[in-house]
Amino acid sequence: MIVQKYKDMLQGKSVIRQLSEFATARGAEIGYENVFDYSLGNPSVPVPQQFTDTMIQMLQEKNPMELHGYSQSLGIPSVRDKVAASLNKRFGMNYTGNHIFMTTGAAGAIAHALRCVSQPGDEILTFAPYFPEYNPYINLTGAALKVVPANTENFQINFEAFEEMLTDKVAAVLINTPNNPSGMVYSTATIRELARIMTEKSEKYGHDIFLISDEPYREIVFAGVDAPYPSKFYKNTLSCYSFSKSLSLPGERIGYIAVNPECTDAELISTMCGQISRGTGHNCPPSIIQLAVAEVLDLTSDLSVYETNMxxxxxxxxxxxxxxxxxxxxxxxxxxxxxxxAVAFSEKAKKYDLILVPSNSFGVDGYFRLAYCIDTEKVERSLEAFRKFVKTEYGNL
Amino acid sequence: MIVQKYKDMLQGKSVIRQLSEFATARGAEIGYENVFDYSLGNPSVPVPQQFTDTMIQMLQEKNPMELHGYSQSLGIPSVRDKVAASLNKRFGMNYTGNHIFMTTGAAGAIAHALRCVSQPGDEILTFAPYFPEYNPYINLTGAALKVVPANTENFQINFEAFEEMLTDKVAAVLINTPNNPSGMVYSTATIRELARIMTEKSEKYGHDIFLISDEPYREIVFAGVDAPYPSKFYKNTLSCYSFSKSLSLPGERIGYIAVNPECTDAELISTMCGQISRGTGHNCPPSIIQLAVAEVLDLTSDLSVYETNMxxxxxxxxxxxxxxxxxxxxxxxxxxxxxxxAVAFSEKAKKYDLILVPSNSFGVDGYFRLAYCIDTEKVERSLEAFRKFVKTEYGNL
Known part of the structure; x- marks a missing residue:
């Protein structure tokens, strides 16, 4: 019979998607260029030309049976080796290809990482504000997501609440730095303290507590910001990466898990992921996309527009x-x-064609998110709308 | 903690993979051209040139943000519409784009289909001989695979055993026609009888029993063979397709589920699959590959070599x-x-550089599988090895 659990999930409609649909509908009325749509986190700059050139060259020159042949389920060995080498060079790690598992984006990476280290009944901790898709990611494994309240002073970590919630039932802690939606980057001090507490509690409980580090925004860090590589500070770390934002390739579904070489069973985890993928039907990311990103690992799209807009x-x-x-x-x-x-605030903003996402679905009340991955010219035009909105609705702030 | 279940799975090594590794090692000794490697089911003919040309053209001409942008999680709407239209034309169905869910190959399709219609504790029936990967596909959902013994007379269906095993606990029946490993195609009479029994039992038990039809070999049918489209005969059918074999694209992970429009909740199932994919981390197949296959839906690689070899x-x-x-x-x-x-037989064959897979892992004893997706020239050269093998080891058969 049709499984009710998934049918029930159809009822809940994402606030972000509703706002995005409103923006599209409004755009049909007044021209989309006049809607200041800050709803969706879609990259607004193209993939580097080298990626496109590599794809074309492979299509023209490579034996199609090799090019489009089965990847090993853990990823193409040469690609895994190159990812390891690039991370080692950038972050002073000691990965080998065996520590890399190629995935369909960060979603695929998190799906595998969660299944590696948690079972139904376990708890996974994350920190508000957080990406709302963590709910289905985790709930559908049978584990339970518990959200540590926000540190609203600076959106680093509320360590008091964290220590209290880090019970024996917690299998893993899921962080996202740089963070969606706050834009904050965890400092070295924050990561050190996180690692210290997790190490202490692991020893106290006599079992590993894993750090699952969701890092799709790793390459989008602004001038002068302290942006440590979390795995450097805590050995039981599974780093989950996506090329979606750094290379503007969200539709091509490509990312990886990098297993800290000092992690428990470090040499086994990528092969375990290969077993997990037999159940999820993942198998491996597309061969041609794996081969192409491997040629541009140290490049990014021109990400400077985001800092300009910010x-x-x-x-x-x-x-x-x-x-x-x-x-x-x-x-x-x-x-x-x-x-x-914040919902009332967001509703009012719509009257000024400002599409702003209220913070409730990110696990904290009274804030709003702007996704400023849009053209700078449009950001500039939106300022007048903000001024009018604030003056009309709130007089002065 | 590291989850033991997946660690334990690392112990079992696939017989097919072991034989393939033996073939590679032997090839390093005597030249791979002298190893008659019938172990692996990898396409041996290239993708149609039109696919390559379409890919290059899109890379050269399309806006990269659109080309590589997020696909909707159910698949790109225009692609889903084209798949529906192609199936309608070929099989006289009435699909719309809403009945199509784009997947990462047949593995992704089966993973979603299983989760749609079965829950932990349910039984899934399949028929020997069968693709051994069905074991992890099903076991990791929490359901149990039950194998109906083979009809060794003609490798159609053993209906007596099937009727007995089709109890109230069965949520779905998984078929694979044309079949790996037997090469047999279920006839119209077989599919009709299967549908009749499933309809009768659904009514008796008062719940739907779904047919999950795994069809990666649908386009590889030899002259004069009766090859019905199963969904035509049973309304609660989820057809799982992969372009891996028909277009020789196994590494690009592209396929779909086609939900029979008369199925229970037909309009909901693809959206439910979208919810399921939030848990499996699947999201959607790569955008560029979706767009490219949509342009060659009615083409195949030159598949005639397989019939020649057969x-x-x-x-x-x-x-x-x-x-x-x-x-x-x-x-x-x-x-x-x-x-x-058959294991002893396969061992003896290795002495003649004939790599043949014993049937045990396909759920039936005493047979062997040849995967003849290799060059015809090599097939011809292998005949002498077969003659020598049989004469030396068995005198006469």
Whole structure:
């Protein structure tokens, strides 16, 4: 019979998607260029030309049976080796190809990492504000997501609440730095303290507690920001990466898990992921995409537009009186709503064609998210709408 | 903690993979061209040139943000529409794009289909001989695979055993026609009888029993063979397809589920699959590959080599005295081993550089599988090895 669990999930509609659909509908009325759509986190800059050139060259020159042949289920060995070498060079790690498991984006990476280290009944901790898709990712494994309340002072970690919630039932801690939606990057001090507590509790409980580090925004870090590589500080770390944002390839579903070489069973984890994928039907990411990203591992799209947009918005919003912690990376920003009810705030903003996501679905009330992965020209045009919105609805902040 | 279940799975090594590794090692000694490697089911003919040309053209001409942008999680709407139209034209169905869910190959399709219609504790029936990967596919959902014994007379269905095993606990029946490993195609009479029994039992038990039809070899059917489209005969059918064999694209992980429009909740199933994929981390197949296959839906690679190879081998093996039911499709053949112990037979064959897979892992004893997706020239050269092997080891059959 049709399984009710998945049917029931159809009822819940994502707020982000609803806002995005509103923006599209409004765009049909007044021209999409006049809708200041800050709803969706889609890259707004193209993939590097070298990626496209590599794809074309392979299609023209490679034996198609090799090019499109089965990848090993853990990923193409030469690709895994290159990913390891690139990470070692950048972060002073000691990965070999055996520590890399190629995945269909960060979603695939997290799906495998969770299944490696947690079972139904276990708890997974994450920190508010957090990416709402963590709920289905985790709930559908049978484990339970528990959300540590936000540290609203700076959106680093609320360690007091964390220590209390890090019980014997916790199998893994899931972090996302640079963070969607806050734009904050965990500092070296934060990561050190996180590692210290996790090490202490692992010893106390007599079992490993894994750190699953979701890092799709790793390459989008702004000038002068301290952005440590979490795995460097805690051995039982599974780093989950996606090329979606750094290379602007969200549709091509390509990423990896990098298993810290000092992790428990480090040499086994990627092969275990291969077993997990037999149940999820994942198998491996597309061969041609694996081969092409392996040629541009140390490149990114031109990500500077995001910092430009952030600076423009941060300056204007703070001068309008919004409270906002300056983002350290990503293409998100998370100011405080001028009224406690962020949903009401977001509704009012729509009247000014400003599409802003209320913070409730990110696990914290009273804030809103801007995804400023749009053209700078449009960001600049949106400032007048912000001014009008604030003046009309709130007088002064 | 590291989950033991997946660690334990690392112990079992696939017989097919072991034989393939033996073939590679032996090839390093005597030249791979001298190893008659019939172990692996990898396509041996290239993708149609139109696919390559479409890929290059898109890379050269399309806006990269659109080309590599997020696909909707159910698949790109235009691609789903084209798949529906192609199936309607070929099989007289009434699919719309809403009935199509794009997947990462048949593995992804089966993973989603199973989760849609079965829960932990349910039983899934399949028929020997069967693809051994069905074991992890099903066991890792929490359901249990039950194998209906083979009809060794013609490798159609053993209906007596099937009726007995089709209890109230069965949520779905999984078929694979054309069949790996037997090469047999279920006839119209077989599919009709299967549908009749499933309909009768669904009514008796008062719940749906789904037919999951695994069809990666659908386009490899030999001259004059009756090859019905199963969904035409049973409304609660989820057809699972892969382009891996028809377009020789196994590494690019592309396929779909086609939900019979008269199925229970037909309009909901693809959206349910979208929910399931949030747990498996699947999301969607790569955008560029979806767009490219949509342009070559009615094409295939030049598959004629498989029928040529089959005819050569069938003639020689039967004239040597092997009992073999003539394949109706695929690139497999499943003769009876001249000794009851097919593993011993396969071991002896290795001495003649013939790599043949014993049937045990396919759920039936005393047979062996040849995957004749290799160059015809090599098939012809292998005949002398077969003659020598049989004469030396068995005198006469």
């Amino acid at each position: 600076n423009i918005l941060y300056k204007e919003l703070t001068s309008l009186g919004f409270e906002c912690i300056k983002p350290g990376g990503t293409f998100y920003m998370f100011p405080k709503s001028p009224e406690a009810d | 005819n050569i081998l069938y003639k020689e093996l039967t004239s040597l005295g092997f009992e073999c039911i003539k394949p109706g499709g695929t690139f497999y053949m499943f003769p009876k081993s001249p000794e009851a112990d």
